Amino acid sequence: MMNLVSTACRAAEENGARKVKRLTVDVGEMTGILPKYLFHYFPEASKGTLCEGAELVVNEIEILVTCASCGQDYHPDISNDRCCPFCKGTAGKIKSGRELMVSDIEVS
């Protein structure tokens, strides 16, 4: 959270902004970070920074795996036994879900 706040503040400073109005962060499912945790710590982490008082928006990014056999993207979960639902392949490459980053800021 501190990192996210300092990233946002740095970006705001580079833009010559006096204040961050809204901060949007992408949080992948794989990070295991719950949005409520971010909301809980944001006021404290942003205190005294350009982000203080900003609105926090959390984008949850679900895990997507690209199947190594057929190339389709799928969301691994209990319903498909974490295998590719198209070809039942078990090998794949994680495409999204690891994100933890500032995706957008609105400044004033």
Ligand SMILES: [Zn+2]
């Ligand atoms: Zn497949």
